[in-house]
């Protein structure tokens with residue numbers, strides 16, 4: 001279980017700094033599939049980075065399974081079972097896909113297991129095993145390998161940042177299936193940042209993050225009609 | 241007899257522990273031969289006029305290997321060796337060279353290997369050379385290799401030259417001449433640390449039509465070490481060449497990369513790329529999100545980059 005309590009994040013700039021995350025409180029339960037959506041620049045990625053420990057909050061607390069992790073490093077959080085698939089995954093010269101997956105898993109992975117992870121993200125596995133995770137891969141391929149690195153881990157909280165970005169329709173269906181089955185099996189709680197209706201449809205609950213704060217929160221049955229209304233009003237995810 | 245630490249050195253530089261059971265080899269230890277063996281197709285003979293050996297590979301030899309590693313374990317030794325390789329037409333051979341220096345004393349230990357390759361028509365050579373230094377002494381470990389490659393029509397050569405670590409000073413000098421349709425690939429990987437210095441000059445002359453060459457140089461400079469790379473491709477014919485230098489810089493190290501391309505023929509196509517930069521922060525963060533410490537993450541990135 002992941003709890004965010006009154007989380008704020010301010011960066012330097014302006015007179016009192018810029019508040020990117022403002023007083024966010026959220027709980028993601030075990031077994032829950034949680035989708036975060038909202039306008040660009042709303043603070044979704046920042047929230048994910050705060051949970052992973054890449055950024056440190058200026059205020060508030062983060063609890064994992066009841067234990068406070070606010071002061072822990074990225075490495076420590078990773079070892080406690082937090083994982084994060086980047087929106088823009090970095091590339092590594094000289095590192096093969098197989099090695100990266102093995103590093104993610106924590107131990108060398110047998111070929112057939114690697115292949116299973118790759119197939120599950122829509123990559124024809126054998127072709128990719130010994131490819132390097134460098135500039136020779138397209139953005140969509142990188143994204144899918146990034147997602148596979150989380151599938152290679154048993155996590156308490158798995159966060160995916162816009163997994164659909166740059167992915168063709170066919171691979172996208174494979175991906176949706178993977179989130180539905182594999183991720184549910186390997187990850188206790190799943191948080192997906194997404195704008196895709198098909199991913200939102202998988203959600204137990206959704207949060208709309210806008211202007212650095214929780215603009216709406218509820219089940220998909222509650223959120224969907226309100227989201228559509230807002231979009232039809234053409235004024236985006238504004239509060240009030 | 242080889243001591244255990246000498247066997248370890250051989251393992252590091254040539255992937256053999258002791259004398260190979262099969263194939264041609266010459267093991268040079270402290271300026272003398274510690275074992276030599278020729279085969280039906282590959283003969284190794286000492287030179288009469290100067291230190292070194294002549295290695296002759298019969299035409300059309302297929303898939304044989306020859307090991308010629310050098311170890312220097314005596315502090316203060318200044319070892320110079322001239323090795324000539326004559327690769328017959330159509331032969332396919334793998335040559336494993338390399339030098340390991342173990343210096344426990346106060347005097348500098350040095351090895352200069354001057355290698356000349358005469359590669360016959362349509363022959364294929366794979367060459368691996370690893371350099372490595374170790375030992376507790378204050379004496380420096382110095383390696384100054386000279387490599388000359390003469391490639392006949394249709395010859396192919398892949399050279400992998402690696403400086404693993406522990407080499408205090410190196411000046412590398414590599415020259416090649418390519419005839420019609422010859423193909424050369426040089427991969428250079430180099431790591432310096434402490435106050436080490438490294439310089440590598442490479443000149444590839446593409447003399448024959450249809451010849452092609454690629455130089456891929458990757459390096460990591462740590463601490464206060466300094467590196468200079470000067471790879472040059474000279475197109476004298478209808479040819480293609482690609483030069484690529486890529487370095488990771490750390491701590492207070494210094495790197496200069498000066499790729500040079502020259503065309504003396506209007507159908508020469510030559511490209512160069514060069515980049516120097518720190519380890520990218522996103523890469524470190526990514527590996528930390530997999531549970532690695534920042535130190536381990538750095539190590540993994542460097543290992544991959546130099547692999």
Ligand SMILES: Nc1ncnc2c1ncn2[C@@H]1O[C@H](COP(=O)(O)OP(=O)(O)O)[C@@H](O)[C@H]1O
Nearest residue numbers: 011020038039040041042043044045046047209
């Ligand atoms: N470290 C930072 N310094 C300054 N601005 C930042 C920093 N991190 C995020 N921002 C800004 O905060 C806003 C929210 O960004 P982000 O979390 O990436 O939004 P989203 O993922 O919802 O599109 C953006 O305007 C972004 O430029």
Ligand SMILES: [Mg+2]
Nearest residue numbers: 044045087161
């Ligand atoms: Mg984002």
